[in-house]
Amino acid sequence: MKEVEGGITAPQGFKAAGVHCGIKATQPDLALIYSEVPAMSFGMFTSNKVKAAPVHYSLRKIRRHQTQAIIINSGNANACTGEKGLKDAEKMARLVAHHLGVKEDMVLVASTGRIGKPLPMSKIEAGIEQAVESLSFKGGHRAARAILTTDKITKEIAVETDIPARGKGKVVIGGMAKGAGMISPNLATMLCFITTDACITEDALEEATRSAVNKSFNQISVDGDMSTNDSLFILANGLSRNKRIKTWHKKKKIKLKDENFDRFCQALNLICESLAKLIVRDGEGATKFIEVKVKGAPFPKDARRIARAVANSMLVKTAIAGASPNWGRVMSAVGAAHAKVKPHRVDVYFDNFLVVKGGLGVDGTEEKLGEVLKQDEVKITIDLHQGKDKATFWGCDLTERYVKINKRYV
Amino acid sequence: MKEVEGGITAPQGFKAAGVHCGIKATQPDLALIYSEVPAMSFGMFTSNKVKAAPVHYSLRKIRRHQTQAIIINSGNANACTGEKGLKDAEKMARLVAHHLGVKEDMVLVASTGRIGKPLPMSKIEAGIEQAVESLSFKGGHRAARAILTTDKITKEIAVETDIPARGKGKVVIGGMAKGAGMISPNLATMLCFITTDACITEDALEEATRSAVNKSFNQISVDGDMSTNDSLFILANGLSRNKRIKTWHKKKKIKLKDENFDRFCQALNLICESLAKLIVRDGEGATKFIEVKVKGAPFPKDARRIARAVANSMLVKTAIAGASPNWGRVMSAVGAAHAKVKPHRVDVYFDNFLVVKGGLGVDGTEEKLGEVLKQDEVKITIDLHQGKDKATFWGCDLTERYVKINKRYV
Numbered sequence: 001m002k003e004v005e006g007g008i009t010a011p012q013g014f015k016a017a018g019v020h021c022g023i024k025a026t027q028p029d030l031a032l033i034y035s036e037v038p039a040m041s042f043g044m045f046t047s048n049k050v051k052a053a054p055v056h057y058s059l060r061k062i063r064r065h066q067t068q069a070i071i072i073n074s075g076n077a078n079a080c081t082g083e084k085g086l087k088d089a090e091k092m093a094r095l096v097a098h099h100l101g102v103k104e105d106m107v108l109v110a111s112t113g114r115i116g117k118p119l120p121m122s123k124i125e126a127g128i129e130q131a132v133e134s135l136s137f138k139g140g141h142r143a144a145r146a147i148l149t150t151d152k153i154t155k156e157i158a159v160e161t162d163i164p165a166r167g168k169g170k171v172v173i174g175g176m177a178k179g180a181g182m183i184s185p186n187l188a189t190m191l192c193f194i195t196t197d198a199c200i201t202e203d204a205l206e207e208a209t210r211s212a213v214n215k216s217f218n219q220i221s222v223d224g225d226m227s228t229n230d231s232l233f234i235l236a237n238g239l240s241r242n243k244r245i246k247t248w249h250k251k252k253k254i255k256l257k258d259e260n261f262d263r264f265c266q267a268l269n270l271i272c273e274s275l276a277k278l279i280v281r282d283g284e285g286a287t288k289f290i291e292v293k294v295k296g297a298p299f300p301k302d303a304r305r306i307a308r309a310v311a312n313s314m315l316v317k318t319a320i321a322g323a324s325p326n327w328g329r330v331m332s333a334v335g336a337a338h339a340k341v342k343p344h345r346v347d348v349y350f351d352n353f354l355v356v357k358g359g360l361g362v363d364g365t366e367e368k369l370g371e372v373l374k375q376d377e378v379k380i381t382i383d384l385h386q387g388k389d390k391a392t393f394w395g396c397d398l399t400e401r402y403v404k405i406n407k408r409y410v
Numbered sequence: 411m412k413e414v415e416g417g418i419t420a421p422q423g424f425k426a427a428g429v430h431c432g433i434k435a436t437q438p439d440l441a442l443i444y445s446e447v448p449a450m451s452f453g454m455f456t457s458n459k460v461k462a463a464p465v466h467y468s469l470r471k472i473r474r475h476q477t478q479a480i481i482i483n484s485g486n487a488n489a490c491t492g493e494k495g496l497k498d499a500e501k502m503a504r505l506v507a508h509h510l511g512v513k514e515d516m517v518l519v520a521s522t523g524r525i526g527k528p529l530p531m532s533k534i535e536a537g538i539e540q541a542v543e544s545l546s547f548k549g550g551h552r553a554a555r556a557i558l559t560t561d562k563i564t565k566e567i568a569v570e571t572d573i574p575a576r577g578k579g580k581v582v583i584g585g586m587a588k589g590a591g592m593i594s595p596n597l598a599t600m601l602c603f604i605t606t607d608a609c610i611t612e613d614a615l616e617e618a619t620r621s622a623v624n625k626s627f628n629q630i631s632v633d634g635d636m637s638t639n640d641s642l643f644i645l646a647n648g649l650s651r652n653k654r655i656k657t658w659h660k661k662k663k664i665k666l667k668d669e670n671f672d673r674f675c676q677a678l679n680l681i682c683e684s685l686a687k688l689i690v691r692d693g694e695g696a697t698k699f700i701e702v703k704v705k706g707a708p709f710p711k712d713a714r715r716i717a718r719a720v721a722n723s724m725l726v727k728t729a730i731a732g733a734s735p736n737w738g739r740v741m742s743a744v745g746a747a748h749a750k751v752k753p754h755r756v757d758v759y760f761d762n763f764l765v766v767k768g769g770l771g772v773d774g775t776e777e778k779l780g781e782v783l784k785q786d787e788v789k790i791t792i793d794l795h796q797g798k799d800k801a802t803f804w805g806c807d808l809t810e811r812y813v814k815i816n817k818r819y820v
Binding site: 319327329335400 | 458487724732738742810812813816817
């Protein structure tokens, strides 16, 4: 397994485009992903009860698991836009299908940006034509730029798996994402698009994707707010013509052991973990990446609750922003997590420095910690000494800039 | 019922003091409350699993429901301080008991401030002597100052109830609180001390207090963080010699109807609501008070969850800070609240302006909203149109100053 260039257009048969159609003032705001042949597809969507129109639309269409294109706009979420919003999402798919000469059902739609404004459809209409014209096998990076909102950096990655393709070469997976604000760990928690030329069954694709998302996007948090638009799509077009990856023997209804499935999962995990970490690193106003590891928990849910509570605590996040060795806030967040915990057994480490031993502060560490906390990556490890379960959460610090960005954003 | 001067020393027989003993550099940091006679007492404490030493101590002592004094220090939470912390809390009670000539069991202890540092006991020892010497029937305000940490204003109130005292006058209730940071709605969520000269049974005192706390301190939030030290104490010394307020006939085991109990609850609710609102208004860095009202909910818990989610949303809080009429963030928070909600039925008002009707933005209101949102009090009303249940939550905006305060605090 090794990283390769090209993002979502690294796998065979995928083209992409990113153009500026005028939703935003100057930045690219419309992206298109296209597979030369219909691809097996799977999607995961926000669990927010208030879902954007494109989420409603794509949720329905992806049930067929056959997709050939995805059209994505940034700058406008097309959320809380009622009937008109749904019609606009549908129209976007229809226009793309028309220009590409594919079936309308084969086109999915995603949007991100401001909630509650109607889409400027004439601009998008012209933009779609332009995007179809500029589709290219090297368009991955331009697409990755066009889906951003308050993100500062593009988030893309591609990996060559160890799964042999027919003929020569290997199966490849590529991905891109956008994040920045409104990031919270519930189901798919941002926009993420993954492409692969793997030949894989529907079941195997779903199983691999759910598992990768749980170990990546579902354990990150920028601000605890879950968006109306969060979606993750994966398209597998099979052009590698590898031996089909399976997990189930359909007729015998038994679970199969397929080493290529494990390889696929391994590569997909890397893709999702990398994109999830990039989202956190690029969190609105963030200056520091925080990893919270909980171990020794009596049950997995206790580990998760504590890791999440610590990563989400505004007081922990501001302390890290200020490079303040305030372990008391970590202990307070641990206690407030509605989890099984015996405070007098808890050890806390900042990087490799033991700061709390059996629930009590360790003398003389605070001075050394100043330097550790000034690094742009801070690792907090919490050992509950109550069992064997563990969990990891990734978050970022909370700075004045987060507030500034979100006061202004309209 | 009318407001009167004097805070916690407004009721008969209560003395208080607030002194500077040197835990903080210059500000008063030690408060003492004293009742001339043993008072019926009740307390509510943080549900954080990591409890400070004084919480462990007072939790145990208050089971006897007989209290004559409370000693409170600010500047140091005496939390995560192990055996030494417990001994220090015990010693504080013992010293107070000794100097006042009361039983040690009759003294409760509370602390607030930095977690994980041992108390400077020699300073506190001297401070306790000084506090006992300066006890006064007019000491309420000085005590209210001495319990503050990052609070900008003192929080105190006293109310004369409509319950006749024996002889002349009325039953009086007084209260003081501290808040500012680490405020979140779970049980008692700050330090709060309430005194009354009412003669009341243990059951009635507990029932009235639980009910008042649920309608006040349990529906406020500054930052969603629950402290290790949150405690609420109420002392009723009976010196008004009013007809004892009862809710139960002990022998017959039946619920009684006592109009003085209703009057007592009414006054206690006012005390708790006023102090809770003062805490939110004085939230760290807050510039605006936010009231979130949810109505038309199918069940009470749905109303509460939504009100809480909206009041806690960092994106809503920053939008209000920036006077940005971003109702989309309110809708997103409503949807993310894990509550029963039909988005297409939801109406949202900012003050009296309808901004969302049936889940859709109302045209032309955003311009008018600019002025509304610049006020220092913003009311968000959410009508779910799904039932009859409702809930209210009080919060504050999130500003750069909150981050600044908490980056620096060590």
